[in-house]
Amino acid sequence: MRRWSLANLVSNAGTWMQLTVQNLLVLQVTGSAAATGLSLAVQAGPGLLLGVVGGSAVDRWPRKVTAAVSQAVLGLVAFSTAALIGLDLLSMPVLLLLAAVTGIVNTVDGPATALLGNDLVPAGDVPSAIALGSMVHSAGRLIGTALAAVAVGTLGASSAYLANGVSFLFVAAIIPTLRPAAHAPRQTSASTLPPARERGRPAPAPHGTASTGARAGLSYFMSRPRLVALAGITGLSSLFGRNYQLTLAVLVVGPLGAQESDFGVVSTVLAVGGVLGALLAGRLLRPTVRLVGTLAACGGLLQAAAGLSPGLVVLVLLVVPMAVVESVSDTAGATVLQTDPAPEMRGRVLGVWRSAGTAWGLAGPPLLGLLLEFAGVRVTLVSGGLLIAGAIACGGLRHRVLARPGAASPPVSVPVAASAHVSVPVAATPAALAPSAALGRAS
Template identity: 30%
Template sequence: MSTGPGADSAPAPSTTTTMFSSLRIRNYRFFAIGALVSNTGTWMQRIAQDWLVLTLTGSASAVGITIALQFLPMLLFGLYGGVLADRLPKRRLLLVTQSAMAVTGLVLAALTITGRVEVWHVYLTAFALGLVTVVDNPARQTFVSELVGPDQLANAVSLNSANFQSARLVGPAVAGVLITAVGSGYAFLFNGLSFLAPIAALLLMRPAELHHAERAPRGKGQLREGLRYVSAHPELIWPIVLIGFIGTFGFNFPIWLTAFVHDVYDAGASTYGLLNALMAAGSLVGALLAARRGTSRLRILVGAAVLFGILEIVAAFAPAFWVFALAMVLVGMFGLTVNVTANSSIQTATDPAVRGRVMSLFMMVFVGGTPLGGPLFGWITDAYGPRVGLALGGAISLAAALGVGAMLARAGGLRLKVDLRRGHKHLEFVPKRGGQPVKRLPTAV
């Protein structure tokens, strides 16, 4: 990684990784504080938006359409956002995107508080927010490496997820109270104002302490260059494939949770907020455990994905509410482990010059699959019930995890060894007999 002017004055990144070691870096502390405030507002808006659409239409399919519209721009234009993130100064780019996201929240707040909101307004603002996210997501993901440097990157990625999930603990609970007391509009208002925090954090950072990455020059073929880079590295392409399957088919929680609350448990917005908070608690545990590890291993990614799929199937057929709630805590923990491990392993294995394009592809398949999975699972949930919808999502995620695990083992020249003797590892990957591994992956399988 090259450094820009003034970077030599930045404090050297600590080689010791503890659970919160990245927070010793001043610029990252500001980034994390601003993100915590805006993430809380984001979760409030997500809960309020889903419940508002369900209230206006009475349809899980409409919730799915809203989610699809929010993530459709990532599917259509995601790679272009990565090109911009590689080409432009990320700090200035984030000032623009965070301001634009604030505007979408304030517009929806004004429409809702004045009683003029219709479902097409929600669709339109969701799509507008998605357009901004196309650029904001890869810029924000890759800006982390400029804040902390390579030694603390895996830790900072994990702490970002812990930050997001901490906000998820607070946001849904506050949103549930606000919706019940005064309506959804004030949750949207809080979200719009919450972006003042990350904007202030970006302005207060010390540019001389950033670890500036080399920016890609303007030129033709940059999209193809990024795709060629990923296709040549199995340690990148197979985690991206796995996260695409899980994001498309396994992460349709707004549809499933609203349907379980409304149709199975006959409850209201406060119960929906509670379930989101419980999932967030599990996700927070997963993120902190990832931060403590400090490294990302592909075997952890595959193992967590297998457990994620199994737990979704278990949750789908839970006989009582408390069993369902407990299962969703574990789903949140392993789902977050999948996301963080894939994210940090891909970033650490990628050349900084193409990291924005690689991460945009990662985000495109992770959230860009929602326009396909959202309406599909909204229809399945409406037609066959939430239990069938959730079980099917878990089954597809499980099958994808097993398939990708097999491909990674093959790329690494490994086989699965089963040893049931006491005192021995019962399951482990070992080199195939009769030869060396085909390709040693940078992030160990």
């Protein structure tokens, strides 16, 4: 785990070096802000369309080999981009092609590195491992953005891609040295699973082709009320909150009348709060969807309060608990997501989550942008926060009513492929982002 954490610190630093200069590079090549958005959409598109297929493939392929090969391919893409920049041969079509290849590889790399990272610790340490990964990600982001400014100013944009390529190869070299924990679940295929009666539960659907496995993964996900509820909470929070780099920036330079440099203070406080939240999340033993919902509702209320901030000082004081709550909520949700499914279904569940998360990520900023344009930043923050808290409260109340003895439950039709599971306590099973066990790549 120490080797894996070091590898991911280096890797995240390289990724953020590249991300820092990527948009500037597109602007230099095309001179168009629309082209920048197009390149981001092309890279995110495979996660939306092929995330479930990639997760299914991870369940069927050897995990360490899959992770190592995907890291090596991503490194090759980074080196190729650096060479094209150095030779002044990078054009918009080539750049879009490289972005598409990166997006496709990431649909496999994300679940593979997540599952691999969680296999390195005993079941009871999975929440701590995810929290450690969150801290590694935050530290890598700070280091990477700082190094990018130095590298680009002295060596040019290609140096960021070279550094990221080296970081990918570093992770690929570390993976063969990793050994799973004694109690980590072994990868199995449908042909090697024991008969259903011997395991006391319905037999899982055969893996079949990637598309068949993807359909089974989607059916499985939709049959798990905990996972569906987690998706609803996270999706709601992503659409109407969380995009603080956008909403708080507008609040700081708009109604609060502060300088753009003051938003740097707010961003730093957000990062510090995220690290504090990761430290607290490391003490979680049995995170639940109820905990995730409670934290998300608290985050919504804090967001609403931030929208009413009379000045920058009050906003900064509110940003700290906002960041802490978001970090703990994310870690708790990741733990549920990566431990609740049966071991043979975790790659597909992470694939479904990647597709859903990509959809939220693409829809959230434009939606908030429209609200900011027509309603103003204060109304956007307040109404969004109250909507998040109110919807979660109503969902929790409905669940409590249905859970009462004698309460009528709506009939549920569960596909055969989706019934291959039992409800497993978090602490009983080792587990499966990102954006991996938060120890996976941030790319």
